[in-house]
Amino acid sequence: MNLFAIRERARAAWAAFALPGHPRILVGAATCGRAAGAMEVKEALAAALGEHGLTDSVPVFEVGCNGLCYAEPLVEVTGRDNRRVLYRNVDARIAARLVESHLVQGEPFMKRALCVVEGNPLEGLPKWAELPMIRPQERIVTRNLGFIDPGEMLHYVNRGGYTGLERALALGPKGTVEEVTRSGLRGRGGAGFPTGLKWGFARKTPTEPKYVICNADEGDPGAFMDRSVLEGDPHAMLEGLLIAGYAVGATVGYIYIRSEYPLAVARLAQAIEDLRAYGLVGENILGSGFAFEIKIKKGAGAFVCGEETALMASIEGHRGMPRAKPPFPAVSGLFAKPTNINNVETLAAVSAILERGADWYTGFGTEKSRGTKTFSLAGQIRRTGLIEVPMGIPLRTIIEDIGGGVDRDKACKAVQTGGPSGGCIPGHLLDLPVDYEHLAEAGSIMGSGGMVVMDEDTCMVKVARYFLSFTEAESCGKCVPCRMGTQHLLRLLDTILAGEAAPGTLEQLRGICETMKCASLCGLGQTAPNPVLTTLRYFEDEYSHYLAGEVRRYRIEAESCEGCRACAIACPTGAITGDRKRPHIIDQEACILCGVCLQSCRYNAVSFVFEEKAAR
Amino acid sequence: MKEITLTIDGQPVRVDGGASVLEAAKALGIEVPSICSHPDLPAYGACRMCVVEIEGVRGFPTACTTPAADGMVVRTESETLRRLRENTLELMMSGHPNACLVCDYRAVCEKHKPTPSKAGTSTRCGLCGNRSECDLREIVLATPGRNLGLPTIYSHKKVERDDPFIERDHNLCILCGLCWRICDKIHGQPAISIVRRGKEARIAASFDRSWVDSGCTFCGACVDICPTGTISDRFAKWHGHPDNKILSTCMLCPEGCSFYEMTENNQVVATRMTGFAAEDRLCALGRFAYPQLLQDRDRINRPLLRESGELIPVSQEEAVDALGAALDGFRDGSFLFLGNDTELRETKHLYRSLATDVLKGKYHFMAAGSGAADLPETIAEKIENGTIRAVLSAGDLLPAELRERLAFLGVIDAFPSALSASADVVLPASILAETTGTFRDAAGTVKGVGPALPAPAHARPEWHWVRDLAQRLGADDWRRYRYAPDVTRTIGDDPAPAPLRTRPRDSVKDALPARFRGHLLADRVPALRAFGLPFTPPEATATEKRGFLIRRKEEIAPNFHSFLVEAPEIARYARPGQFIMVMAAETSERVPFTLTDWDPENGTILFIIEETGRSSRELCALRAGERIAHVSGPLGAPLDLTGANTVALAGGCYGIGAIYPFAKALHKAGKRVFVVLEASSHFLIYFEDELREFCEAIYFTTRDGSMGRRGAVHDVLVELLQSDDKRPDAMAAIGCTLMMQMATEATRPWSDVPLHVALNPIMIDGTGMCGACRVSVGGETSFACVDGPFFDGHEVDWAELASRRGAFVQVEVEAMPQNGTLAAHACRH
Incomplete structure (x- = not known):
């Protein structure tokens, strides 16, 4: 089927979904919503609709996470007046009242109403775009989350989906790589390597076949960006994967995803089936001669398998264990063939970039860090959730405006970014612009997007210990500095926390950190000391208390x-x-x-x- | 491949493109330390020792994994690199028990400890079976300063002894990955890999299956390549570093694999592959059973001649004479020689000539792995009907019922059998490595065997016997066969032995020949039973329920086991300082152990055993609820220290538990007690809470400084003696001989304060009868068992004690159990 025909169908599907004058209900049913009880809410909604004889006239759709995780379960109700109202913290009891009040009586249930998503304004209720959590955001990767049925490819198409692929096919592989290079997009998996450059390397290696891999092995504690995107809008990433495959000349794309993400796996499987049905994977895609297959490979939950060489070893059926580079994957990667690896967010950005152009994308962010970045905002903050902001935004805007400030009006002691590989940015640096360079300068990293806010009562030594306990357990054990270093760091932090550290312990800590940073085989070991080093850098006084025999x-x-x-x-x-x-x-x-x-x-x-x- | 030029430490070097920086450095003679790299394996990059600096490259890449590139500028030495390597080494060694390497007394201890401790778990270098071949040890000892400041993180992993031939102590593993990588290289699909993550990571077969079930063929490559003592050869490990290696050919099956015989004192202690390539691999028999067959203690080593119904040892000449005289009467075609198809060509050739040319009879060579039951029907019939009346059998190759039909039977063999017991003449044969000559393998290739190693007593190569026999039978020209080549020259185009159905090196299941010279191999090498090889079932013996019940047994520190045993009579009469003699089973050795505690009310005694050798291992293999065959005691003279007011008690290793009764008694008597404990490292200290209850202060000394003070008990004893308020008026030291001797020397200036030491000479009965435990104290001979075990250390002749203790080292090593059953038993608890 050609894209024209697909778009025709998409228009029809969307019209059925958003039929004017017809009420409908959307339930935020990503994993975050489900954990908060979304499926119970959905049942309660169905029961209430049944009670009022509305079962046939009011469809209930599951949608992805719109990012306001603090307010889950979220339910959006559209009445006959086409006004879409978003309700927060809905439970089974509230669900029944929503149906009765909003749909039967035509009166929005103001007590739990959060905003008007679309349609006539309501007295005392902000519009979606005016929500303090939403206003500073720029939603590119998360463009469709919460607004479309993630199980329906045509919804994605109707919102501009696969226009990017169409454009890429028109630009040709070289042109596509140039377009991505020009957009300034950098790898969102953490290291920030320029995506276009990486594609160029893989494209230029003559060996065949080539592979592209989507790294969906999101493993940082507190990070859930990739999961939300895959659950709420799988095609945003899949389109990016197809574009990447086309640009580098690959014939097979692997999605390496943790088996702990069953909903995301199911959504992907469905999406790939749809792609095949519409001829967007397989032979001669859209008549361009481009042939491409997509395979899902489930990981078994080892953090280290997020490291690209370990990930490839895992796909090959070996123990997920990193190897030294060079050779880089672009030269010899999966099955010793040229391979290009990008993470979910990068690929989801690629589809948007190809759709709307590199120039549009460079309008966001800073000189060296273009575009937007998603973060999982968590910790002791009022509004937790999935956010997407332009690069260079001050940390303070994220914490105070989007997040609504630290919980219980406590002071912000530190913000941890980058998960176990990252570091803690102290509260006095809140005006730091959030981009690759400034975060690195502050001793942390952008990482994949975990952002944990800590209040004044947090013990920073315990924070360091927590992350070390994670890396100690997740080190693959292959190389000495990482395997033994994490054990010793954890042991020393324990003696410190117990008030039993010997004098000279901090020097010992720093010495081990240096060895790990310089001599470890892969990124896991090289960055595992970061939580210790940044807390030592900014909060040495806390260590000193413990070293003075205090607890x-x-x-x-x-x-x-x-x-x-x-x-x-x-x-x-x-x-x-x-x-x-x-x-x-x-x-x-x-x-x-x-x-x-x-x-x-x-x-x-x-x-x-x-x-x-x-x-x- | 194209040559490239790079600069390393200022020197240009040309290498093939594709070479690593490490290889390029090696070409220049620059030694970059590296542990996980191996010339036979692709780069791995795990040990991180070979970090270098390369201009234009960020960070510190490893030389082994970095391909050399044209124009590359490499530095292998810098202050930072030196620090990184030292720190990495320190980290590596912190995961590998190493106290011995940093011990200030290492040199003297190694001289002092003639008895290698053959512990199941190697907790320190001195106890490691791989000590003499350890790469890590070499690197550490070569590192100036040997700054191993980080305490050992002992991983407390289970020692795996269930598998035949190969033992594994993962507590020594540094995860260099050489074992599974060489397995991968040789077998294509490795039987082992790394399982689990982080500190739990270790080498294992998938799903923790036994190696027998993992597809492992027991080629032993992993054992040979392991740079630590983690994967070890149970039989060879305590023999130390072999002093010679001989390139020879295995004759256990028609494959005739080439291998190295690793020898120590002219005895084969192990065999090795000639390289680490797939075609070099050996089977379980060639790699592991071979040395055990040669060292089998049940060999025929004298010629025997039946006289008045009994087999009497005779000289070689008498035996040949008698055999010749007997066979002279069977030149009428009634003679049959039965031999082995897989044998030296020289031996086979002369047997063939003897049978056909000299005796005008027949010969038959049995196929590899076959036994008496496989004798061809046609031959059996001829014996049955009396056509064949005399047989010379080179092994256990004739069924018993046919033996009775014969007028004469000669047996030439290495191992006794029912057949040889019924023979008229028995000649002891040299086998395998004890012979020299040539071997034709199944593929037809002729390979060299030997040079020969000494055979036991009067055993001789078979062709020697045959040559002499032929001469006795009148073949005078056989005199020309003086050396093996004299025979080799006369062999024409001899047939190759028939190949086996499956090559033994491809599998351990259904592929290994069951017999050697007709003898069941699994009877000789019990570990082979694990592969399903048939063996003669042992005669059933009634299992006795008698003995001393073990109420509780715990491993309180790696290798240290505490036993709570029901022994009411001992509990009733025991006094501090007394010991017991223990026998694990009725046939076990008697071993003395000092009592740690006793409870007359409950009728129990407590003692602590450090597993060091065969007997302690037998004991430690017992579990709670099982019984110890014999516990006798209390033995020895009790020692009453309560006459003193302030007592310092020093305990090291197995002596820590032994000072406990003194502390208890002294505390009860209201005396001041100072306890000083010693161990190699922090994780070997035990019983500190129990002791703390009965003392004023407790001091720890460790060899690596990981707990308390770095040093030994005598450092603290001297300090106490010098102090004003803690000066003891009596001291006791219990531990290894070196520890007690060092305590003695250090406290000699205060010889007015007695230092009671518990002497530990070899003891047999423990009641003063045998006299084995004699020691010289104050110039007089005493018996440690009845006059001691406590003596004033300042009077003891330590040199004599040390030398007497080392009298049976070799025997102790040879006594280490090779039988799978004990090991399997040990691992179930």
């Missing part, structure tokens, strides 16, 4: 404590005792330092303080 404990200040019992109820070990309306105390022997008491206190009576180790 950190939770204490309840008697003057501030109202005896509300909230902390005692929340404490998982029953370490907090006290009578109602009397100051409570923490049994330090039973305390496991989880910090739940501090989170649960409404009177700011719990503090996390350094004190002499002996003072139990």
